[in-house]
Amino acid sequence: MLFSRRIMLGLAIAGTLASALTFPALAEGPTEIDLFFPVPVDGKLARDMGTLIKEFNETHPAIKATAVYTGSYDDTLIKTRASIKAGKPPAAVIMSANFLLDMQIENELTNLDPLIAADGTTKEQFLGQFFPALQGNAVINRSVYGVPFHNSTPLLYINADKAKEAGLDPSKPPQTWAELTDWAKKLTKREGDKVTQWGIAIPCAYDYCGWMMETLTMTNGGRYYNEEFGGEVYYDTPSMLGALTWWNDLVTKHKVHPPGATPGPAVSTSFISGNAAMMMLSTGSLTYVRDNAKFAYKVAFIPRNVRNAVPIGGASLIVPAGQEADKQKAAWTLIKWMTSPEKSGWWSRATGYFAPNMAAYKTPDMVEFLNKNPDAKTAVEQLEVAKPWFATYKTVPVRKTLEDEVMLVLNGKKQPKEALVAAQKAADETLKPYNAETSLKLP
Amino acid sequence: MRSISRRDEMSFAEPAALPVAASAPPRLHILNRFSHRFKTSLPAYLLLLPSLVFLALFTYGAMGRVLVDALYQRATPRAPVRFVGLDNIAAVLADPAFTGAVVNNLVYAVGTAIPSIGLALLFALALSRTNALTSALRAALFLPVLIPMVAASALFLFIFLPNVGLLDYYIGRFLPVLPNWLGDSDIALYAIMVITIWKNAGYYMLFFLAGLQAVPEDVMEAAHLDGAGPYQRLRHIILPELKPTFLFVTVIATLNAVTQVDHVFVMTKGGPSNATNLVLFYIYQRSSTTTSARPRQRHC
Numbered sequence: 001m002l003f004s005r006r007i008m009l010g011l012a013i014a015g016t017l018a019s020a021l022t023f024p025a026l027a028e029g030p031t032e033i034d035l036f037f038p039v040p041v042d043g044k045l046a047r048d049m050g051t052l053i054k055e056f057n058e059t060h061p062a063i064k065a066t067a068v069y070t071g072s073y074d075d076t077l078i079k080t081r082a083s084i085k086a087g088k089p090p091a092a093v094i095m096s097a098n099f100l101l102d103m104q105i106e107n108e109l110t111n112l113d114p115l116i117a118a119d120g121t122t123k124e125q126f127l128g129q130f131f132p133a134l135q136g137n138a139v140i141n142r143s144v145y146g147v148p149f150h151n152s153t154p155l156l157y158i159n160a161d162k163a164k165e166a167g168l169d170p171s172k173p174p175q176t177w178a179e180l181t182d183w184a185k186k187l188t189k190r191e192g193d194k195v196t197q198w199g200i201a202i203p204c205a206y207d208y209c210g211w212m213m214e215t216l217t218m219t220n221g222g223r224y225y226n227e228e229f230g231g232e233v234y235y236d237t238p239s240m241l242g243a244l245t246w247w248n249d250l251v252t253k254h255k256v257h258p259p260g261a262t263p264g265p266a267v268s269t270s271f272i273s274g275n276a277a278m279m280m281l282s283t284g285s286l287t288y289v290r291d292n293a294k295f296a297y298k299v300a301f302i303p304r305n306v307r308n309a310v311p312i313g314g315a316s317l318i319v320p321a322g323q324e325a326d327k328q329k330a331a332w333t334l335i336k337w338m339t340s341p342e343k344s345g346w347w348s349r350a351t352g353y354f355a356p357n358m359a360a361y362k363t364p365d366m367v368e369f370l371n372k373n374p375d376a377k378t379a380v381e382q383l384e385v386a387k388p389w390f391a392t393y394k395t396v397p398v399r400k401t402l403e404d405e406v407m408l409v410l411n412g413k414k415q416p417k418e419a420l421v422a423a424q425k426a427a428d429e430t431l432k433p434y435n436a437e438t439s440l441k442l443p
Numbered sequence: 444m445r446s447i448s449r450r451d452e453m454s455f456a457e458p459a460a461l462p463v464a465a466s467a468p469p470r471l472h473i474l475n476r477f478s479h480r481f482k483t484s485l486p487a488y489l490l491l492l493p494s495l496v497f498l499a500l501f502t503y504g505a506m507g508r509v510l511v512d513a514l515y516q517r518a519t520p521r522a523p524v525r526f527v528g529l530d531n532i533a534a535v536l537a538d539p540a541f542t543g544a545v546v547n548n549l550v551y552a553v554g555t556a557i558p559s560i561g562l563a564l565l566f567a568l569a570l571s572r573t574n575a576l577t578s579a580l581r582a583a584l585f586l587p588v589l590i591p592m593v594a595a596s597a598l599f600l601f602i603f604l605p606n607v608g609l610l611d612y613y614i615g616r617f618l619p620v621l622p623n624w625l626g627d628s629d630i631a632l633y634a635i636m637v638i639t640i641w642k643n644a645g646y647y648m649l650f651f652l653a654g655l656q657a658v659p660e661d662v663m664e665a666a667h668l669d670g671a672g673p674y675q676r677l678r679h680i681i682l683p684e685l686k687p688t689f690l691f692v693t694v695i696a697t698l699n700a701v702t703q704v705d706h707v708f709v710m711t712k713g714g715p716s717n718a719t720n721l722v723l724f725y726i727y728q729r730s731s732t733t734t735s736a737r738p739r740q741r742h743c
Contacts, residue, residue, distance in 0.1 A: 198606075258605055259626075261626040261715040266626075270604075404716040407716040410626075411628045411715060
């Protein structure tokens with residue numbers, strides 16, 4: 001009995017070993033690739049991603065893609081970098097569009113030009129599929145490093161019921177900072193000193209805060225950073241000073257904006273619950289608001305002080321450096337599939353992001369959807385005035401220097417001018433090594 | 444009773460002190476004695492060997508590697524490493540975010556350890572007798588321990604929501620201005636501390652309950668007969684008896700203050716303006732947002 005059991009065990013082990021050794025030689029299994037994806041906004045993005053990847057695997061038997069949830073945009077960068085360092089990078093990553101420059105500087109990206117050329121198309125043809133505003137964050141030194149996947153712009157969300165209640169016409173939303181300030185004052189309700197309804201809420205947490213500062217600075221005529229060169233930011237400038245001072249005025253002078261730093265989810269919850277009558281938030285939250293608002297709402301362009309301009313947001317698909325050739329090819333197949341007009345449109349309808357592929361808006365499903373939900377059109381229309389998202393050497397720490405100072409201002413600890421001077425100084429310090437290697441490296 | 448248990452502990456601490464070794468003749472050749480001792484404790488070392496190997500590989504080895512790595516720097520992930528001496532350490536010490544994190548961590552450690560230990564003692568004293576009611580209350584107080592920190596933080600995120608959260612909904616009526624619990628740099632750290640206290644007090648209560656079991660019944664009875672009041676009994680009998688428990692719980696509480704940053708990660712990411720940044724989270728942030736240690740201007 002014992003003997004026979006031993007033989008059985010031995011046979012079993014031998015069998016496993018043999019099959020493990022011979023199986024790959026006999027039948028080439030599907031190429032297994034990982035896709036890192038973040039969930040940066042409200043909603044059920046993780047579930048939608050599962051649906052998308054399942055469909056891809058069913059239609060592409062030669063590839064087995066696995067979607068790996070990697071947290072926020074910032075966390076996704078961290079995890080991608082960690083896996084590159086460990087020598088096991090994922091085949092593709094949905095990466096925040098403004099991290100591409102930093103990654104390219106650090107040699108962490110695969111140049112996609114050869115893959116585009118291998119398909120028999122030119123770079124111009126390939127990029128021509130996407131809205132022009134998105135190209136600034138995808139092309140570095142005239143080479144393609146990212147494929148726009150889902151993109152956003154900031155929008156002004158208005159609780160139309162509350163606006164009517166306050167005698168305002170929601171079909172004529174505020175177009176300038178002056179009008180917005182006026183609306184916010186009329187929409188703020190107080191009981192004594194206590195505010196029971198805020199006129200407007202603008203999110204400020206790491207990541208969101210920098211994006212909103214860029215939005216306000218751009219509508220004030222500014223640029224935030226040098227679009228052509230990753231070694232400069234323009235924090236201590238009149239355009240940003242005006243933007244931060246106005247934001248601070250909404251909090252301290254007009255008292256129509258909640259004090260302190262409020263993260264994005266808290267702002268959207270506040271809007272949904274009727275506690276904030278207006279908010280500035282990403283188009284990526286549109287589906288969440290549509291599904292959850294129990295009142296009529298309206299979306300509008302971000303009001304201007306000097307000009308209409310907004311940064312893009314969202315993410316591009318990238319291929320990390322150091323990937324094997326067959327996995328690179330499989331990743332490229334996945335990327336092209338995910339950014340095709342049909343899938344791009346589907347993802348846009350599921351999430352609220354706009355579809356970067358212009359042809360998506362010509363598909364019958366999308367035409368029908370836009371007729372039913374005209375609010376989704378506003379985001380696309382605002383693309384006319386959209387510009388690239390700030391991207392520098394060490395984007396995250398450079399951004400954080402500004403965000404920490406803005407939070408101090410919103411908490412009443414610092415005045416806008418001294419905050420921006422401090423932010424500029426800290427950012428310059430972080431950018432110093434890059435400038436030493438580039439702009440200040442003289443013959 | 445207690446002396447027996449003490450002796451038990453001693454024998455655990457010195458597994459090599461076997462009776463054989465103790466009964467050996469005192470005047471043996473020194474080498475002989477050494478080898479004899481080694482032989483007797485060989486099984487103990489053999490049994491410890493697997494743990495020692497893993498400790499060396501994954502704990503002490505890694506620590507040593509960190510110490511060595513601290514002396515080197517690479518400008519970009521692919522650049523070759525170069526020796527920079529103590530530059531990295533100087534750069535960290537010069538970073539106001541680091542000193543801020545250290546101060547925050549000290550405030551956090553003291554501000555969470557003392558209240559949670561105090562509460563734990565209070566709970567334990569109140570619930571030391573076992574009956575149906577105290578059992579139910581003990582279970583209720585222990586419940587927060589069973590909730591993972593990440594889940595608890597996600598819950599508190601909603602409780603602390605400004606204006607619409609559970610806390611503002613109830614407490615807000617009595618306050619003149621509604622605070623932005625996690626968004627105000629003056630309050631955020633204390634909000635985080637409240638969660639830690641809520642989470643840990645029940646856990647420490649368990650140790651104090653166990654410690655109270657060891658307070659000798661006869662001494663208490665004698666004190667009672669001698670007319671010692673509740674305060675005197677607490678001051679002169681219970682607290683001295685609980686001394687080892689205090690020591691243990693204080694160590695655990697301090698360790699928790701240094702090693703638990705889940706709530707910081709989920710709720711504030713160290714913000715606003717680094718107000719809730721603790722040392723461990725600072726390390727995580729540094730390793731992630733900058734690929735190398737903070738770069739310094741130094742071109743050799």
